[in-house]
Amino acid sequence: MATTVAGVHAVPKSESGLWSWITTVDHKRIGVLYGVTALSFFLGGAPNVGWFAYSNLTSSQYSPGHGVDFWAVGLQILGIASLAAAFNFIVTIINLRAPGMKLMRMPPFVWMTLVTSFLIILAFPVITVALVFLLFDRFVGTHFFVPSGGADPLLWQHLFWLFGHPEVYILILPAMGIVSEVLPTFSRKPLFGYPVVVYSGIFIGFMGWGVWSHHMFSVGLGPLADSFFALTTMLIAIPTGVKIFNWLATLWGGKIELKTAMLFALGFIALFTMGGLSGFMHASPPADLQQTDTYFVVAHIHYVLFGGAIMGVFAGIYYWFPKMTGKFLNETLGKIHFWATMISMNLTFFPMHFVGLLGMPRRVYTYSPNMGFDTMNLLSTIGALLLGASVLVFVVNFVNSIRNGKPAGSDPWGGGSLEWAIPSPPPSYNFATIPTVRSLDPLWHKEGREAALAANQVRGPIHMPPSSYWPAVSALGVTLLLSGMVFGWFVGIPGLILMLLGLYSWAFEPVT
Amino acid sequence: MAVAALSHPAPEAHPTSTGLNSRKMLFWAFLGSECMFFGSLISTYLIYRGRDSAGPHPHEVLNIPFTSFSAFVLLMSSLTMVLALAAVQHGNLRGTKIWLAATALLGMTFIAGQCYEFTHFFYDGLKLQSNLFGCTFFVLTGFHGTHVTVGVIWLWSLFMMAVRGKLPVERALDVEIAGLYWHFVDVVWIAIFTLVYLIQ
Numbered sequence: 001m002a003t004t005v006a007g008v009h010a011v012p013k014s015e016s017g018l019w020s021w022i023t024t025v026d027h028k029r030i031g032v033l034y035g036v037t038a039l040s041f042f043l044g045g046a047p048n049v050g051w052f053a054y055s056n057l058t059s060s061q062y063s064p065g066h067g068v069d070f071w072a073v074g075l076q077i078l079g080i081a082s083l084a085a086a087f088n089f090i091v092t093i094i095n096l097r098a099p100g101m102k103l104m105r106m107p108p109f110v111w112m113t114l115v116t117s118f119l120i121i122l123a124f125p126v127i128t129v130a131l132v133f134l135l136f137d138r139f140v141g142t143h144f145f146v147p148s149g150g151a152d153p154l155l156w157q158h159l160f161w162l163f164g165h166p167e168v169y170i171l172i173l174p175a176m177g178i179v180s181e182v183l184p185t186f187s188r189k190p191l192f193g194y195p196v197v198v199y200s201g202i203f204i205g206f207m208g209w210g211v212w213s214h215h216m217f218s219v220g221l222g223p224l225a226d227s228f229f230a231l232t233t234m235l236i237a238i239p240t241g242v243k244i245f246n247w248l249a250t251l252w253g254g255k256i257e258l259k260t261a262m263l264f265a266l267g268f269i270a271l272f273t274m275g276g277l278s279g280f281m282h283a284s285p286p287a288d289l290q291q292t293d294t295y296f297v298v299a300h301i302h303y304v305l306f307g308g309a310i311m312g313v314f315a316g317i318y319y320w321f322p323k324m325t326g327k328f329l330n331e332t333l334g335k336i337h338f339w340a341t342m343i344s345m346n347l348t349f350f351p352m353h354f355v356g357l358l359g360m361p362r363r364v365y366t367y368s369p370n371m372g373f374d375t376m377n378l379l380s381t382i383g384a385l386l387l388g389a390s391v392l393v394f395v396v397n398f399v400n401s402i403r404n405g406k407p408a409g410s411d412p413w414g415g416g417s418l419e420w421a422i423p424s425p426p427p428s429y430n431f432a433t434i435p436t437v438r439s440l441d442p443l444w445h446k447e448g449r450e451a452a453l454a455a456n457q458v459r460g461p462i463h464m465p466p467s468s469y470w471p472a473v474s475a476l477g478v479t480l481l482l483s484g485m486v487f488g489w490f491v492g493i494p495g496l497i498l499m500l501l502g503l504y505s506w507a508f509e510p511v512t
Numbered sequence: 513m514a515v516a517a518l519s520h521p522a523p524e525a526h527p528t529s530t531g532l533n534s535r536k537m538l539f540w541a542f543l544g545s546e547c548m549f550f551g552s553l554i555s556t557y558l559i560y561r562g563r564d565s566a567g568p569h570p571h572e573v574l575n576i577p578f579t580s581f582s583a584f585v586l587l588m589s590s591l592t593m594v595l596a597l598a599a600v601q602h603g604n605l606r607g608t609k610i611w612l613a614a615t616a617l618l619g620m621t622f623i624a625g626q627c628y629e630f631t632h633f634f635y636d637g638l639k640l641q642s643n644l645f646g647c648t649f650f651v652l653t654g655f656h657g658t659h660v661t662v663g664v665i666w667l668w669s670l671f672m673m674a675v676r677g678k679l680p681v682e683r684a685l686d687v688e689i690a691g692l693y694w695h696f697v698d699v700v701w702i703a704i705f706t707l708v709y710l711i712q
Contacts, residue, residue: 083545087538087541087545088538090537090538090541091534091537091538091541094529094530094537095528095529095530095532095534095537096528096534097529101529121542121544121548122544122545122548123548124545125545125546125548125549125551126548126549126552128549129549129552129553129556130552132651133556133647133651136640136647136651140640140641141640141641142640142641142646142647142651143641143643143644143647144556144644144647144648149643149644150560150563150564150565150643150644151560151644152559152560152563155556155559155560159552159556162552504669507669
């Protein structure tokens with residue numbers, strides 16, 4: 001089930017300038033554009049409703065102003081972007097693999113991207129519908145979430161968490177994929193139990209749909225629902241635990257190199273395990289009733305999402321920065337960044353376990369003295385300031401290394417996967433000739449390495465998607481159309497026209 | 513989005529790992545995503561059913577004989593869609609044009625029926641803001657109607673391609689994908705018709 005012949009088209013030239021960015025088909029550039037546009041989120045003012053925006057706090061009565069509108073509309077646009085990307089990833093990964101690249105030879109990061117993409121296309125429509133209801137409530141005066149109109153405030157919670165729990169796996173699975181690539185490279189050993197790591201990722205993806213109500217134990221869903229969701233929540237800890245033991249076994253007996261990327265990957269394992277253990281504690285409804293809405297939950301979410309997802313992302317940045325830019329990130333600053341993050345992260349969030357169990361509520365910034373919260377909160381404050389400083393170290397390192405970093409060759413870490421066979425930064429077409437894949441880590445096999453390196457020679461035309469500015473026009477149209485809901489028809493109507501023009505012209509472009 | 517016109521014949525597509533066409537695979541994934549979209553809308557309707565103290569209630573406004581007729585029209589459009597695909601696959605240009613136009617016209621009849629129905633409900637006192645039935649009914653059926661409208665535009669675009677002779681046998685996939693969408697929208701209507709109209 002793998003592709004056998006390569007397509008044929010002219011060798012693309014490297015391009016620069018604004019126009020080349022607007023019409024780009026290069027995934028690195030699309031990623032940069034995505035990141036830059038995401039910053040526009042800060043334009044709209046804060047939606048003061050907590051991250052899960054429970055109804056009816058979001059109603060016009062309790063949240064006047066445009067903060068919530070902008071948040072809801074922004075999430076819709078983000079949803080469209082994420083759906084488009086996820087469809088693209090699914091089809092590319094399933095249908096456009098290199099010859100010999102069987103599913104069970106795919107790098108773990110690609111596998112986790114596939115699982116994540118399926119979660120995205122199934123979870124985002126649910127939040128889309130919930131936000132549509134919310135926008136109707138706020139703009140048209142319906143009462144989907146208005147209790148005086150007979151509505152059930154729990155509807156939002158169910159819709160939100162039916163999206164929200166798969167969403168936490170959307171955040172953590174890519175980080176797990178990154179760690180599964182970094183650990184083998186710096187242990188000089190193949191990933192231990194690769195198929196099991198893949199299967200547990202898929203299992204987590206499935207089980208992620210059956211646990212959402214564990215966010216809602218405190219609303220009183222009844223003993224049957226509570227028991228069911230407690231059991232599924234405990235069950236989902238198993239594949240996660242399996243992965244952790246696989247990573248530990250990958251390290252076992254390996255020739256470990258403590259580069260910054262490896263340190264972050266190890267930090268991921270340690271902190272994510274702690275977050276998993278506290279998560280397992282509130283899988284039990286009676287324990288959860290004590291912990292809901294206290295700082296204990298705040299500690300948990302930061303151990304899994306900061307200690308987990310963010311540490312994984314940092315590992316990925318240090319690991320692939322040389323591939324993306326052709327330059328190393330400074331290792332000394334990187335190690336300072338890691339240790340500062342590791343220490344300050346624990347200083348900030350570990351005391352929250354204690355104040356949470358002592359009963360300190362989350363989202364309330366004041367408390368009376370003599371509650372025993374003072375010292376712990378002081379530690380958290382110091383930790384948070386240090387955490388900010390450690391990110392500054394990273395920013396300095398990032399900017400400096402892009403300008404004057406040490407040049408990295410095509411394979412700075414001696415990695416086993418295919419990306420290390422092509423030059424850094426990679427040309428827009430990646431491989432000049434698509435290589436034939438014979439193993440999971442081709443560069444660690446003699447014949448695989450030769451085949452991969454040979455694939456860098458341009459032997460003929462290369463198939464590339466055609467450049468087009470219509471995607472950018474359509475995206476601008478969608479953004480204006482939905483912004484029109486906040487700012488008025490004079491933004492929305494041109495947006496609608498632009499969107500239709502963009503989509504229609506895009507659809508009728510010649511395909512190559 | 514899947515429509516693409518070309519004056520010269522398309523070069524052979526990328527060979528794919530599964531042997532399936534990539535556009536078709538993407539479209540099936542898209543329909544999976546749409547299932548969750550309509551699933552959430554229909555679930556909300558069902559959860560809120562019967563919670564209203566103030567009317568109008570479903571049995572006071574819903575006109576089953578009339579909507580059965582529109583449902584029949586929409587179901588028949590699936591048949592004409594299949595005939596359009598068969599025609600384009602056999603290179604029958606005249607049949608392609610006739611059946612694409614027939615499908616689009618049946619879709620437009622359905623939309624017209626929905627416009628009439630909505631207006632009628634409005635004068636019966638059922639507005640978007642009236643009660644939970646009003647909110648959930650209009651948003652659910654409104655989104656379905658929007659999907660049908662998009663499908664009608666898509667079908668007329670294909671019809672124009674056929675008129676200009678840009679829909680040869682090699683481009684039958686364009687019609688097939690539009691057909692997937694059209695049948696999906698029909699299936700969703702069967703679910704809505706059963707759960708909203710028939711089981712009150």
